Amino acid sequence: MASITNLGKVTDTPPPPPKAQGMDRKIEKRGISQRTKMIAGILGAAVIAYLSLGQMYQGRSMTVKGQRLSIAQVKTGTFEDFTPLRGRVAPLKTVFLDAVQGGRIEEILLEDGALVRVGQPIIRLSNSDLQLSVMSTESRVMEQLNAMRDQELRLEQNRLGHKRTLVDLNYNIRKLSRDLRRQKELFDKGHISQAEYEDFVDQLNYYKETREVTLESQASDEKLMASQLQFFQSKTIAMEENLAFARKSLDELNVRAPVGGKLSGFDLEIGQNITRGTRIGQIDNPDSFKLVANIDEFYLGRVDLEQPVSLDHNGITYELHVAKIYPDVKSGQFEVDLQFNDATPIGIRRGQTIQAKLTLGSANQARLIPKGNFLQETGGQWLFVMNADGTEALRRDVRLGRRNNEFVEVLEGLDPGEKVIVSSYANFDEMDRVQLSQ
Secondary structure (H helix, E strand, O other), X not given: OEEEOOOOOEEEXXXXXXXXXXXXXXXXXXXXXXXHHHHHHHHHHHHHHHHHHHHHHHOOEEEEEHHHOOEEEOEEEEEOOEEEEEEEEEEOOEEEEEOOOOEEEEEEOOOOOOEEOOOOEEEEEEOHHHHHHHHHHHHHHHHHHHHHHHHHHHHHHHHHHHHHHHHHHHHHXXXXXXXXXXXXXXXXXXXXXXXXXHHHHHHHHHHHHHHHHHHHHHHHHHHHHHHHHHHHHHHHHHHHHHHHHHHHHHHOOEEEOOOOEEEEOXXXXXXXXXXXXXXXXXXXXXXXXXXXXXXXXXXXXXXOOOOEEEXXXXXXXXXXEEEEEEEEEEOOEEEEEXXXXXXXXXXXXXXXXXXXXXXXXXXXXXXXXXXOOHHHHHOOOEXXXXXXXOOEEEEEEOEEEEEOOOEEEEEEOOOOOOEEEOOOOOOOOOOOEEEEEO
16 A cells, blocks of 8 residues: 655555464475584595405405305325326337339229238339430440440550560560570671671660560559559449439339338329329338327426336236327327337227326325316416305415326415315406305
């Protein structure tokens, strides 16, 4: 409402406040106090710090179902230091057949698996280039041999010519010596002149001087001829050896068995061309065998020559020894050859596999745990060890020693009675704690 004052102004009068009626009064909300926020922040930081310290203390952990794990107890027992082997029967002695000369297969005389004797022909090859080369070599060798024999003949004729000349000179000297004695008697009696007598003397002296020159020439020629003959003889021997080698090369087209035995790996066809050095098969000793076995590289430093090996075959135990070690590691294994000490098992055949046992050392008392898949992840450097109530396992560094087919020797880090996880750690090998769920 408007009111009129004495001054003649019009003013607005505010309405009176409303009266409170029952529960209609408005209640104002209060915010969280600063002190409460501070206390909550301190508590949260404490919780985070506690969890962090707990994580640092406990390490990385993982929960695994206990039924999926294999748990074994550390025990004290006798450790037999051996490793099982799976050996493959192989011939004790094998001779490989390689083609000495290349050529075309004209005839196959034996089949794969046949028993052969020493020197028995196996295949016959043909090689026209080699045949022409041998014929050309024979021709050249024969020409050179004929030339050397001609030279030897001329030297011999020269020697005989000197000898014939000496025979004539000796005859003339003897004849003139007799004539000179008669001529001297006639000269002394005055029947011939001095000139005629001196002619006889000069003629005799001429023959004697000619004989000396001939002897000197003969000695020189014989010395030269001896050296030439020696050279020709050595040259002749070399040429004959070359000729024999050329003929042998031609004979090598007939492949023969170098030893007796069983022919194997022999798969050829008539008309097939093979080059020099091609492997055409092998000959095995059919009565003597050895075993070829692969061993884990873990034992490479512990396997040595002459180490004993045993195997049971048809109820009989046979003794063997390590005869050869191939140190090249392939797929985590190396190869050894095992030879029988005495008798060979009856009835074994090439390619058959036989179980054997390689003895690495003597048996002794030791702490043992069963051999398990955990070795693949840990290498024997650590294990998961169970706590007293069996609810969890903690990672622990250990030192393991020798191994056999069943057990692993414990050197340090475990006591008898403790339990460890021996199954694979593939899913939790990076954890520090494994909790077992029922």
